[in-house]
Amino acid sequence: MRPSEKTQREKGDSLAEGYESELWDFTRINVTQNDLRELREIWNSWNDEIKQLFYCNYGHLPYLLDIKVDKYLFRALAQFWNPAYSCFTFGRVDLVPTVEEYMALLNCPKIQADRAYSRPVNIPLFLRKLMSITGISEQWVAARIKQKGDSKCIPWGNLRDLILAHPDLKKRVDVFALSIYGLVVFPKALGHIDEAVSDLFD
Template sequence: MANEFLDKVEDNAIVRIWSEKVQLEKGDSLAKDYVSELWDYTRISVMQNSLQELKEIWDKWNGETKQLFYSNYGDLTYLLDIKADEQLFRALAQYWNPAYSCFTFGKVDLVPTVEEYTALLHCPRFQVDKAYFRAAYVPTFWKKLTNITGMCEQWITARIKQKGECKCIPWKNLRDLILVHLDGKKKVDVFALSIYGLVIFPRALGHVDEAVSDLFDRLGKGVTPVPTILAETFRSLNACRRAGEGRFIGCVQLLLPWFHSHF
């Protein structure tokens, strides 16, 4: 399937022009004088975090701990077993149309939906009518990590790092904490936070950043992260397609299963 997409990459510009022309004629949100300025081929990086240590930790847990995880975070760990097919993803990205935020395959437009991603994550605690939004008052990074991990301020602040414009905590520190944590619920929470930071929102490789901790801190209130996951996916695809290159920082492990479900 990947080879078929790669063979058709050169047709992407034609497909895009056709799609924009037809939809413009029928009326939509494009400006009247809109002109596509996309590159014919986008060189997109799918650099991922290594998930081996997460898998090893999960495999060592007993049934009771795993059940505790499932009841709180659904099928999140299944993402650890999904191989990120970089060749297929790069080919798929060529069909992303930023003008409409959807994939255009010939005469068919496809886009992941909230319902589809909710089904893939299968978390019973998500309330679809409670989407995440950044509150006016947000606790400091160390306070959120203290709440999630159960560790003291001194332990947290000693491990927070600055990566570019955002504050992060290294995965190695979270890994070590998971291995020795005496509180079973907190151990599960830190493990789930790590999946959100390393797999779903892999902004800073090898780290979990502050924005992820804010979203994660709200999951306990039934907030669904799915709209945010989709928004980050669309934002990253749009940025890469318009620049003609870039690193995709959405969740490949969700996007590819969604794609396979349609073909």
């Protein structure tokens, strides 16, 4: 039993007694996905040297490109989502993946399990983060940033062109990883990589 589960069972829930999520009653589950064919084609075109560079820096993320989304599983899970805590609640137990579980899921050795992760106070602008990740000029990046809803993003097509043509192999790998995070792991707007995803590379 994990410490968080043990504590919750001993101390109980901090929500009001008798709270029951009504999310299932008014939630519409949409499993529309980004088209990942181009990402797969790029990955399959790379030689072993580039793939090894990717594995060393970002683990086995590319295997996510072949996982099929089970819409029925998502619909079933929605009834257990707890919006008050942003986690899944089964009975009286809240379940949130640990850093170690994310490491196993993504097979990413670079995650530091013994470190506390927090959002820095002074976050660089999305423009600056993209410049750092891509190694491309401010003018190029600024011309491609779009506003989608309440956040900024960059179209996947612009990043695809960079991956295919960037002279720096390491930057190609970085932009490919950013694309997987933005299109597969944390998708927000179809065909775009959201600014929040760039925090993972900060």
